[in-house]
Amino acid sequence: MEEINNKIVPLLPLRGLLVYPTMVLHLDVGREKSVQALEKAMVDDHLIFLTMQKDMDIDDPTEEDLYKIGTLTKVKQMLKLPNGTIRVLVEGLQRAEILEIIEEEEYFSANLHVFDEDTSKDIEDEALMRTMLEYFEQYIKISKKISNETLSTVSDMEEPGRMADIIASHLPIKLKEKQHILETIDNKKRMNYVIDIIHNEKEVLNLEKKIGQRVKKSMERTQKEYYLREQMKAIQKELGDKDGKSGEVSSLMEKIEACGMPEHVKETALKELDRYEKIPSTSAESSVIRNYIEWLIALPWSKATEDDLDVLKAEKILDEDHYGLEKVKERVLEYLAVQKLTNSLKGPILCLAGPPGVGKTSLARSISRSLNRHFVRVSLGGVRDESEIRGHRRTYVGAMPGRIIQGMKKAGTINPVFLLDEIDKMSNDFRGDPSAAMLEVLDPEQNHNFSDHYIEETYDLSKVMFVATANNLATIPAPLRDRMEIISIAGYTELEKNHIVKDHLLEKQIKDHGLTKGQLQIRDDAIQKIVRLYTREAGVRSLERQIASICRKSAKIIVTSDKKKIVVTSKNLEEFLGKPKFRFGQAEEIDQVGVATGLAYTTVGGDTLQIEVSLAPGKGKLVLTGKLGDVMRESAQAAFSYIRSKSEELGIDPKFHEKHDIHIHVPEGAVPKDGPSAGITMVTALVSALSGRTIKKEVGMTGEVTLRGRVLPIGGLKEKSLGAHRAGLTTIIAPKDNEKDLEDIPESVREELEFILVSHVDEVLKHALNGSVNS
Structure with a gap:
């Protein structure tokens, strides 16, 4: 090789490319100054200096934009392409450093200091060459991107510097690292640097290989699953199941x-869907998971009906459906009024307590209609298993949610009645104990996160308006009773029953039996007689059955005869209902000795109780x-002891x-009787x-x-007064402490009864007994 010292030659800046000494490669040259520099080189001695730009994006570089050290090369061949670009073949000769750049008008020239290549080697150089070659060979085995011919070519090289340059040119390293190798003149330093780079690249390749293997396995598994799914789809299509489970999963x-469930519930549902x-x-577990997901979807999580907060309209609806029951209606209207003002009131928990047939269940339906809410009913009669309320755990065969969650599904909204x-x-x-489970349901402070064993996720019941019904409050556990607002429905007076028959029951039964108002007419005197002689109840259920009986018999008469209209009066009533079942009233026809009329409170309302002493x-x-x-x-014993004293x-x-010997008897011996309120009646009968x-x-x-003759208050005065009124009594003796309860008694009943309030037995005897001894 010709030895070159300091020399001025044309300069060609390179973008993204670097040439080592002894390397031969093609370049495409397009910039005007570069083309001029090439032509100048071809005119002179074919020598040109190649150095890299620091920034590849600069089209017209200055001295500061170029690396100082580059390669002096010889142009071997030059070819002009049709697009104006020149393709040139160059051979790298020696490393050179720019001493000065000379700016010509058409191109750059550079005054260079050319470095002589050190071709000598010692033992350390030999060791470094062997290490570098071994590492390069290992790298080629891992990489598989470099041919074995290249390895053979490198192995035959004797010069340490040249071997390092050739190996560096084949490594996929950054241009800055390649430039650093070019700028390292010392052979030992250059070989050490190349060894470090090869070692690092080996580690990177090994990691890439491991990652690649993992990705390949994942891809293979994914492809396998895809293939199997496609096969499954084909099989399902052949069997007539078009979409199969995948379609079902998509639908779910x-x-x-779409169902608007909270995020934590949605996460659970999606997790279960993934399992499914x-x-x-x-x-077997597949159907269990499917059922669970369907329950989560079916439950209302956010859907609600808008309350109709028109108080006057609600009052009209309640009056249409029920006659009387003013206290209950007032409570519902109060709730509506507060809801209208606040727009955020927790659902109240009402308990309608009263005898059968007074309209507790139908009143709850009317409440839902007046509020414009959905109505759902759950019967708790005979429920004795806690899981009926809270549901069964999913681990059990045939597990289902409890009746509360089932009711919410049926309601379809989060705010039903x-x-x-x-x-x-x-x-x-x-x-x-199911009543213990009901404590959470009926507690406004707890039921916003009600927990069902089957659903497992908490469910908000705070917007539900719960209405309970009960015949006997005594059988409801105290903690449960404490959570409800008790509204007592005592029963109906005769006057109210007459109105209910005329305004509600008669029209309903005529319609149910296929009749018209023109075909059947029941006179007022007949209705009065039915109420008095054919029914004895607090409600109107038996009364409705008697009306239905008249309708059936009337339908038969109309169908089997030429009669077009039937009029029922008090005179022909027995033709339809038979002989009277009850005697009107329980009042005795004459004053008697040893027979006192007491007032009792039963599950069917108030009644009279005869206490006989012989x-x-x-x-x-x-x-x-x-x-x-x-x-x-004990009341009888106390009365006996008081009279003795x-x-x-x-x-x-x-x-x-x-x-x-004294015999105290209370008729209707088959009916169990208990309670303290017969005390003064027993004293009166004994005296x-x-x-x-x-x-x-x-x-x-x-x-x-009491043993001293004091009269203590009792419960159920309203119901007892209604019973006394039905029985034809005109005077009621009651404890003075019960004076506050007189307001609850309907005004029509109060007007026809005289109430005598007493605090001692002496007053009772004064008003109950006639002054003269019976002869």
Whole structure:
């Protein structure tokens, strides 16, 4: 090779390319100054200096934009291409450093210092060459991008510097690193640097290989799954199942997205859906997961009806559906009014308590209609298993959500009127206490995150308006009763029953039996007689059955005869209903000795209770009959003891207990009776029997008595008063402490009854007994 010292030659800046000494390669030259530099080189001695630009984006570089060290090369060949570009073949000769750039008008020239190539080598150079060659060979095996011929060519090289340059030219390293190798003049430093680069590239290749293998496995698995799915689709298509499970999963996914469930529930649903997709359809767990997902989708999570907050319209609807029941209607209208003002009131929990047939269930339907809410009813009669309320865990075969969640699904909205019918009929056994589970449902502070064992996710019940019904509050556990607002429905008066028949029941039954108003007419006197002589109840259920019986018989007459219209009066009523079933009223026809009329409160409303006392010669034995409970027996003992202590004042022989056996009997012995409110009635009957004074037939009484003769308050005065009114009594003796309860009694009943409020038995006897001894 010709030795060249300092020399001025044309300069060609390179973009993204670098030439090492001894390298031969093609270049495409397009810039005007570069073309001029090439032509100048071809005119002179074919020598040209190639150096890299620091920034490839610069079209017209200056001295600062170029690396100082580059390669002096010889132009071997030059070819002009049709697009104006020149393709040139160059051979690298030696490293050179720019001492000065000379700017010509058409091109750059450079005054260069040319470095002599050190071709000598010692033992260290030999060791470095072998290491570098070994690393390069290992790299080629891993990379597989460099041919074995290249390795053979490199192996035959004797010069250390040249070997390092050739290996560096074949490595996929950054241009800055290649430039650094070009600028390293010392052979040992250059070989060490190349060895480090090869080692690093080997590590990178090994990592790439591992990553590639993982990706390949993943791709193979994905391709395998895709292939199997396609096969499955083909099989399902042949079997007639067009979409198969994938279509089902897509459908479920759309429903999950559309049903508006909270995020935490949605996550659970999607997780279960993913499990469902992976489990074979033949697996038992598949149907369990499918059912669970469908329950989550079917439940209302956000859908709600808009409350109709027109109070006057609601009042009109309630009046249309029910006659009377003013207290309940007032409570519903109050709720509506507050809701209209606040627009954010938790659902109240009402408990309609009263005897059967008074319209508790139908009233709940009317409430939902007046609020414009969906209505759902759940019967709790006979429920004795906690899981009936909270649901079964999904691990059990045939597991289902509890009745609350089932009811919400049926309602379809998050704010229905939810009727818990017969809440007092729940019982408990070894499977748990359902009334305890109801505590969470009916607590406004807890039911916003109600937990069902099947659903597992919390469900918001706070917007639900719960309405419970009960016949007997005594059987409802105290904690559960405490969570509800009790609204008592005592029953209907005769006047209210007459209105209900005329305004509601008659029209309904005529329509149900295919008749018209023109075909059947029931006169007012007949309705009055039906109420008095054919029914005895607080509600109107039996009354409706009697009306239905008249309608059936009328339908038969119309169908089997030429009669077009039937009029029912009090005179021909027996033709339709038979002989009267009850005697109107329970008041005695004459004043009697030893027979007192007490007032009782039963599950069917208020009723009258006859307490009879008879004396027989004996030694003071007290006999009680009529299936009396412990409390009633104790009341009789207390009455007996009081009379003994006050015998002289009462005009009774002080030694009566030594001469007579006393028998107290309460008729209807098959019916269990208990309660303290018969105390004053027993005292009155005993005093009457022992003194011979008659008891006023029109008087009914109720009140608990103490040994000192004090009269204590009782419950159910409203119901008892209605029963007394039905029985034809005109005077009621009641405890003075019950004066506050008189307001609850319908005005029409209060006007026809005289209430005598007493605080001591002496007052009772004064008003109940006639002054003269019965002869």
